[in-house]
Amino acid sequence: MTQSLSQEIDAVAKFGLLKTEIPDDITDNLAKQIELRPYQVTALERWLFYIDKFPNRPSRPHLLFHMATGSGKTVLMAALILDLYRRGYRNFLFFVNSGQIIEKTKENFLNPASAKHLFAPQVRIDGKLVDIRAVDTFDAVSDEAINIHFTTIQGLHTRMQAPKENAVTIEDFRDYKVVMISDEAHHLNAETKKSLTEGEKKDKASWEGTVSEIFEQHPENMLLEFTATVDLTHEAISAKYHDKILYDYSLRQFREDGYSKDIELRQADLPPAERMLQAVVLSQYRRKVAEVHSLHCKSVILMKSKTIKESGENEAEFAKMVAGLSADALQALRAASEGDQTLSSAFAFIMDERGMEPADFALELKSDFATEKVVNVNNPKDLEKRQIQLNALEDRNNEIRVIFAVDKLNEGWDVLNLFDIVRLYDTRDGKANKVGKTTMAEAQLIGRGARYFPFVAPDQPDAVREKRKYDSAVDHPLRILEELHYHCSHNPRYIQDIRNALRETGMLDDNARTVTVRLKDSFKQSSFYQSEHIWVNERVKNTREGVDGLETYSVEKHFAYPSLMTGRVTESSAFGGGQLTLKPLGKEPISRDFKLVDFAKAILTFAMDANPFFHFANLKHYFPQLGGASDFILSEAYLGGVVVSVRGLPSDLEDLPAREKLNITKFVLNQIEGGVKRESVEFVGTKDFKPYRISDRFKDHTLKIRLEGETGRSWVNGESQVQGLDQIDLSIKDWHVFDDSYGTDQEKHFIKYMHDQEAQLRGNYDDFYLLRNEKAVKLYDFGTGRAFEPDFVLFLRKKGQEASTILQLFIEPKGDQLRPQDDWKQDFLEQIKAKAKLETVFQGRDYTVLGLPFFNETGQTNTDFKAAFEDQVIEA
Template structure:
């Protein structure tokens, strides 16, 4: 018997020494029953999944210490980008005004999504402490919406002058979109009317509404607000919950310890923080299920990557909930938001105002050059696992050794067969049973293929394929139709795996196009997690020697500060050391940190790559100017194995990139350099390339 248990923490009631009333019931109904079934046979298996296993409990930790197959923590889940970011919003306002704030922000999200061609119907959860309070709050919300006026919205906007997010929402809706106060009020009354509000505190009503509550993302589901106490703590999967409003102001934390209620609130926040997947119009290759704007906090779509938790202004409670979120892994205390600004002096340069950065694109791989299996490194010779020999073995029960009974004195041998010799009927039957070998599929991978028959008979495809089979001589001489089919299907499976392994859907173009520097490189708001040097400013850095360099006074460093890795800061220091030599050759040079401004695509596979820096070197002459554009990537040793393809690509740029656009009086060259690393052979390669390409040595 194999049992699979979701929410498996319910199976730990019996493990605990002391049980609550609810745990005692779970012991009788869950853990006891499962344990009894599990113990019926030594080969029974129980696979458990839970997001809330209490490993701090000594008995539970002892139970699981040698049984955990995989531990993917909520903290790692968040760090990998699979959750919304949590923003704690404190407002010294009564509950009605907090509800109105959440309503405006929810409508702002909907409008931003629609403006970018995305369907998103944001949901608000109004959290009360008791069922009676929840009913009262629902009535107050209904009355507030019904009586909503332009004056009320204007008053809320005036009071939100210090609230950057709310101010941005009002500016977008009423200024950029031009929605008048009365029209905005009527729109909110329609979108948040009583028929679009649900209270889930009644168990009978909750059961009736369960399907509706678990389908909140559906296009025909217009529920916008949910009033609840604690009915949605477990088993509720919703991705478009963006606002949770806490409508009470009590706390149960004591002596810096997280209370039970506060921990339940943190777990609810964690449930609401599930990411709302969407395709970013400006990042078509980015994963739908991951955050995309940690390095572009000012992008309008960032609002779809945040969960806002609205509560009253209560510093002690805020500390409690932060502690609880930190314990659950949903709050990153090392995260910081920084503003990366271009220097005014750089913005005034002619390079910034009138020059270009060159980038390539990617396109669908047409596979025009594919004319056979060898294009996918398939050599056409395969080895089939041995045919069964029919030999029988028996062993003595008293340890007298092993006896072998042979039906004949012949030993297995190997023989090579040509797959085509099995006959067209066998090959066609095997191909029909595998969708990959249907003609429409084959045509995708082999565009020059004229017919399925050609694939079977041509030496470029199956016609010259051989397979080595091992078995008894008599069996090999008289293969049955079933055996021939099994061998053919095995070979086809190996070919399919090889084609899929070597095939690429996209390739990077070799034509590079110009884009105005001033449009690509702008001021940025970044959310960074402090890891080693990453996230530390230039003046906060621990890299030796940086305190001797005033980065703000170096006009060649286009941005005011640097928050990069240790290798990035070492590279900037290296550039500082080369300043005099570069000024002796070039009229001006500028180093720009690449924060989503430049994206390149590997020629061979179309993989996206954003080099850390772009260095512009400009030399002016009588006839015009020569501009070199260098892509540079500082790289730590720990990242080398998986990123070496980027270095291979950078090495190809100079020879293969084509700049077809012509600018009179300006000559452009683009190239990539080997990885920069402060030590070892890597830096020897980088310095040699830099000397040759940039310094002309």
């Protein structure tokens, strides 16, 4: 079989040909709180390449974005809508399988007051304000707006078969080009399958056939599908999407990239009511841990029953249990939980560390889990009404804590603060080690609940809000906000079933292991550990003191405006083969340069007023030395020095009308805005390095790591596959201060290199210590403020000097595959020697801070490293 579309674009990506700037019309018009994640940027880069450069692409593209649950497919939809508007599309048909998803989608697309609104308060494309509207039909809609018709697949089919007045009809799709956007698109494949279930047989007459008919009505229509669960193992479906999958981002990759919670399976040999109580205590524990760290997190529990009748009974049982809570009941639960580390930690934190009396804790739980904060979603009609409320569970004014459900929340539920799922039944449907349908649905629900709850960690203010932060410190209190607990009965066979299902979906990592790395006692007891310091810099706001014009941001002052319309007419035979006939209106077009400032101050002022970026308060942010808006217009350093080349007929260029001058000015301003934003940085790294006690930064730590290649393999236990390491007993090397190494092959090669230098180093230095930096310290790039955690810090104390001279070196082993995106780190490391300033004075001690080129066991990189190590360490 030929290469798939995804494989073809993967091949192009290997040569770096997909890398491009995402247009400002996309990034500037998404909601302020949305920062595109790297994989979303990748998806957009693939889209831009496909639309602009892919050879022989059809005029009517049909594409699938196969992306993990929780990866932000609606953000990508919003970005694509903005880009397609830029390309001339105005009408969008958004359709899903389930009516309950429609209302929450409308909220996301249309309601600026919604916390999950996708667009900026004002959408501005090509300098013009653009409205986003929900429409019932595309007839007579605004040609300047984004017009979206929201519907279900079933409702769309019904309207196509029985048209009504003021509703979308098949004629709409003949007369207007439309972008069709299908969410949860796996439902479109009922007709593709050779064998159908009874439900799929009912769908066959509508879903896929109707969508195909609409798609074919106009030669420029597009069909963009989004799903996390298309069945590519099905031969017919795989063939259908062979040339349509533009981007495949699996749930496994999503989890490995750190964008999901970790799954913890909690099995308890207890009746359902007591499992519910355990979940309540853990839910409140999360809320309190968050509060202590100045975070708002209202943890939500999902109570899952097998039938609607049982769900109602369980809800009644829950209400009775909460109403009857007492100090004695909580004390009894604590006593019974001594072997349960998680639950014991919860009680210890709440009752011991926070000093809460059991009776007060019982009263608090009665209030926080009262019946008005519990909802049952098993009624489909009621669910549609509640969909917006369920889509806003993270809001501060939404106090729902518990949801009782059977299977109404399996799709389209975007909840981030779900931390506990309690399975209130004990049956299983797995057979012969095969995952049953119910178990797979449970695993998919877990995957939906595993969406990460974003927060700013107080101890890691620069860490990405949307990614896990404590894989390298799983004993940190905030780790509880990075875990989803799935509570079920003690049933080993079921646990194996659900593990298999989670493994298939990509949510369970068989290669993960939790290890504790400890500082050796000899180092902990040393005076070096107890009294010496590590020097690091800080990140501060960029004051832009040196910014004195456009050129500071590398903005060129000469622009080329797209040609003016000439009025030229071109004729050719409709059937091809005929000679082109041109009917020119006069002379050939020419180019002419204009100084922008000569267009009149009123035109420039009007154009600047129309674009918020050029309002003076914002300009002052980027250009602190600017005296006023007039300075920006008249000064040679700003618009006064800007020249624009305009191509058109001589007669038109001789006397440009004011409207054309305004259009040219807006074009130039948009180009300047993009250039400034690309080059401007909000933060910089300080050149002043400050001291912090080593004992405050480097401690024992427990981390969760993936066994991937050499990474995760213990050196001390003989698991390493790096040749020659078995000859080195790391446990007796006092200079290696941690008791083991689980690092990459390059990290272990570097430790081996240090072992080989031991004799020389001992001849020059009284002490030397190598510390693995596991989020203990960060450095910040001088120019951009980007955070960087070097893998190792090497300390050396020189011999035979009156003052204690201490060298501190930051070292980063680096595999070749990571070099392209990380070369800036090497540049920064090599700048430290010249730029770092150590202004704090310690009597009797002299410090030097250095950075070395990347270490790599082979190639030129290591030649550079060894030369620098020889010069700055061995011969220093």
